[in-house]
Amino acid sequence: MQHSNRRTFxxxxxxxxxxxxxxxxxxAKDIPAALNVAAxxxxxxxxxxxxxxxxxxxxxxxxxxxxxxxxRAIGAFPQARFFQDYREMFAEVADQIDVVTVSTPDxxxxxxxxxxxxxxxxxxxQKPLCNSLWETRALANYAEQKGVLTVMGNQGATVQGTRILxxxxxxxxxxxxxxxxxxxxxxxxPQGPGIKLPEAPVPDTLDWGVWQGTCATxxxxxxxxxxxxxxxxxxxxxxxxxxxxCHSMNSAFWALDLKGDFVVEASKVSPFDETMxxxxxxxxxxxxxxxxxGPVKVIWQDGVAxxxxxxxxxxxxxxxxxxxxxxxxxxxxxxxxxxxxxNDAYCSTSPRLFPESLREKARVIPMVYPRIKGGPxxxxxxxxxxxxxxxxSNFEDHAGPLTEMVLAGNLAVRLGKRIDWDMKNMEARGLPxxxxxxxxxxxxxxxxxxx
Numbered sequence: 001m002q003h004s005n006r007r008t009f010x011x012x013x014x015x016x017x018x019x020x021x022x023x024x025x026x027x028a029k030d031i032p033a034a035l036n037v038a039a040x041x042x043x044x045x046x047x048x049x050x051x052x053x054x055x056x057x058x059x060x061x062x063x064x065x066x067x068x069x070x071x072r073a074i075g076a077f078p079q080a081r082f083f084q085d086y087r088e089m090f091a092e093v094a095d096q097i098d099v100v101t102v103s104t105p106d107x108x109x110x111x112x113x114x115x116x117x118x119x120x121x122x123x124x125x126q127k128p129l130c131n132s133l134w135e136t137r138a139l140a141n142y143a144e145q146k147g148v149l150t151v152m153g154n155q156g157a158t159v160q161g162t163r164i165l166x167x168x169x170x171x172x173x174x175x176x177x178x179x180x181x182x183x184x185x186x187x188x189x190p191q192g193p194g195i196k197l198p199e200a201p202v203p204d205t206l207d208w209g210v211w212q213g214t215c216a217t218x219x220x221x222x223x224x225x226x227x228x229x230x231x232x233x234x235x236x237x238x239x240x241x242x243x244x245x246c247h248s249m250n251s252a253f254w255a256l257d258l259k260g261d262f263v264v265e266a267s268k269v270s271p272f273d274e275t276m277x278x279x280x281x282x283x284x285x286x287x288x289x290x291x292x293x294g295p296v297k298v299i300w301q302d303g304v305a306x307x308x309x310x311x312x313x314x315x316x317x318x319x320x321x322x323x324x325x326x327x328x329x330x331x332x333x334x335x336x337x338x339x340x341x342x343n344d345a346y347c348s349t350s351p352r353l354f355p356e357s358l359r360e361k362a363r364v365i366p367m368v369y370p371r372i373k374g375g376p377x378x379x380x381x382x383x384x385x386x387x388x389x390x391x392x393s394n395f396e397d398h399a400g401p402l403t404e405m406v407l408a409g410n411l412a413v414r415l416g417k418r419i420d421w422d423m424k425n426m427e428a429r430g431l432p433x434x435x436x437x438x439x440x441x442x443x444x445x446x447x448x449x450x451x
Contacts, residue, residue, distance in 0.1 A: 033385050035098035036060040038121075040086050040112055043069030043227065045126055046103030049153065050077075053101060053124075053377035060096065063089050068205035069227055084207050086112050094119045099384060101377060103153070106131035107236045107440075108213045110139055113150075114450065117142055122149040122384050124377050127246035129395065129403040131238045134439035135448075136407065137426055140400030142450050151380040151391035152399035156250045158376055158392065161347030163369040165333070165340060166255040168351075171365045173358060174335030176294050180252040181316040183301040184329040184345065186240035190224065191232035193273040197222040216441040232276050235440075238410055239277030240302035245406035248331055248345045249298065250393070255333075256296055259401045262287045264408050265418040268312070270303065272413070279303050282314065283409040300409065318354060411437060 038061040039050045050059060050073055059077040063086050064070035074082055083089035090097075100116040100123040102109055110130045116123040117139075129152050130136040143150045156162055169177060199220040202208045208221045215235045219225065231237035238245075252258055263286040272278035280303025287296045299314060307313045307325040315325075316332035318339050329345040339354040353359050372379050372392070382388030393399045401423070411434060412419045420429040428434040442448070 034058045035381055035384060036096055038063065038089060038093075038097045038100045039073070039103070040064070040089075040100065041103030041126075042073035044103070045153075046101070047073060049101045049103045049124070049126070049377060052375045053099070053381065055374070055378070057099075057381060061089060061093060065208075065211045066203070066206045066227065068203065085210050086115065090115050090119055094121070097121055099123070099377075099381060102126060105211075105230050105236050106238055106242060107215055108211075110135040111214055111446065111448070113139055114142060114448065117146050117148045117150075118451070120146065120148060122380055124151050124153055124380050125395075125399075126153040127399075127403070128238055128242045128406060129246075129399050131236070131242060131407075132438065132440045133404055133407050133411070133426065136400055136403045138448065138450060140395040143394075144396040149380060149383050149390065150395040150399070151376045152246065152393045152395065152403070153376050154246045154250050154393055154399070154402075155375055156247050156346035156348070157254065157398070158372040158374075158379055159346055159348045160371050161342060161349065161351055162251055162254060163367075163371060164351060165251055165342075165347055167365055167368050168340060168362060169255050169333070169335075170368070173338070173362055173365065174333065174340055174353075175337030177256060177296060177333055177335045178294065179316070179332075179334040180256075180296065180298045181301075181314070181332040181334070182245075182248040182299070182329070182345075183304050183307055183313070183325075184240060184244045184248070185304055185306075185327055186244050186302055186329075187232055187277075187279060189229050189231050191239060191277050192279040193271050193276055195224065195232075195276060197224040212443065214440065214442050214446040216443045218443070234275065234277060234414075237277075238407060239281075241277075241281065241283065241300065241406060241409050241413075244302070244329060244345055245300065245409065246399075246403055248329060249300070249406060250402060251331060251342070251347050252296070252298055252333070253402045253405065254392070254398070256287075256293060257290060258287050258296065258298075258405065259423070260287070260290065261421060261423050262405065262408075263418060263420050264412045266409070266413040266416070269413055269416075277410070278413065281409075281413055283412060285405070285409070320354065 035057045037057050037059050040063040042064040059080045062080045063083040100121045102112045102125040109125050113125045202221040266283050268282035270278040270280040283300040285298040289295045306327045326343040331342045333340040338358045341352045379391045408421050
């Protein structure tokens with residue numbers, strides 16, 4: 001069956017059965033329409049993305065530059081056809097794919113997502129959407145141009161706590177929100193200047209050329225890069241901010257409508273160089289008043305070993321002195337009438353209120369925003385079937401602008417200057433040198449072609 005016919009069949013069957021279908025409708029009327037999934041990146045986060053999207057769907061294709069990292073997925077889904085190069089996969093079986101997941105190092109999000117969208121495939125891309133500002137804007141625009149359903153893999157955009165947070169804030173439970181604090185112990189991988197990368201033979205299971213992909217720096221293979229230690233490289237990842245920022249800051253971005261212009265400055269930065277991100281930063285964002293809310297300050301701290309004992313840690317004001325903070329990450333919203341505290345990065349734990357007298361008022365605040373089940377990939381699949389709305393963290397409306405906000409923090413770190421960010425024109429006011437930092441240099445043969 002050609003893909004166009006398959007998609008027509010899926011939609012028709014869904015409409016006829018109220019959102020459910022099976023090949024034999026008389027025997028299995030309550031089985032959801034199974035979408036053919038192409039999972040690109042099968043180890044690490046890729047493995048959990050596959051587990052998330054698998055229920056109700058068919059893992060039809062697996063793709064990973066490292067066969068060794070994909071072996072568990074291959075064993076779990078023996079019926080899936082395996083590819084080592086995503087370009088070959090799209091060339092050979094694009095007509096059989098219904099949805100794509102991209103769970104690779106950050107520098108390859110853009111070219112793989114572009115290829116999926118070029119073929120008209122709905123796609124989930126892990127956070128951050130891209131590791132450069134130009135790619136982030138270009139990808140969001142391309143998805144909108146092609147009319148393809150998309151979602152970024154920031155789970156916090158789908159959890160109940162994020163919706164409760166926005167409902168409480170909009171109901172005025174803690175008054176006017178003026179500050180939001182985020183912290184994390186990341187990086188938990190090597191980061192900072194002077195890290196040695198011993199060259200080693202390329203494993204037989206790895207296609208190092210495709211792993212390098214778009215990166216113009218031709219580095220020899222090193223176990224100090226692949227499989228996990230790439231995050232600290234400006235070329236491949238985005239440091240601690242890129243790793244956790246799109247998770248944590250999503251809450252304020254959505255609940256307080258922070259999309260738009262802002263000022264960002266890195267106030268504390270440990271040593272770094274042109275290759276590696278720093279081990280520790282404090283970054284402060286200032287957002288102007290917008291609509292019914294006043295100005296908001298967002299304070300980000302990474303590289304915090306333990307916020308309960310670290311003397312350099314900026315403890316959010318108003319929290320009880322005896323309150324133990326999660327050493328891994330946390331977030332605090334400070335309002336004129338009280339505080340909302342989450343002891344995690346995603347709003348997946350129960351929110352706590354201070355003063356505690358606000359709890360009674362919180363109980364009567366009505367539910368406004370629908371709850372989402374199954375995470376970003378299942379949210380995307382329901383939208384594909386016509387069973388649910390467009391994903392919250394779609395590229396053009398949410399994921400793109402959120403990622404741009406996060407990545408502008410890294411610009412402030414690298415430049416060492418206060419950045420007055422013009423979101424519409426994607427430029428730093430009064431700093432023409434920033435323009436050259438927005439777009440990466442591409443390896444020959446990997447230049448972007450958005451057609």
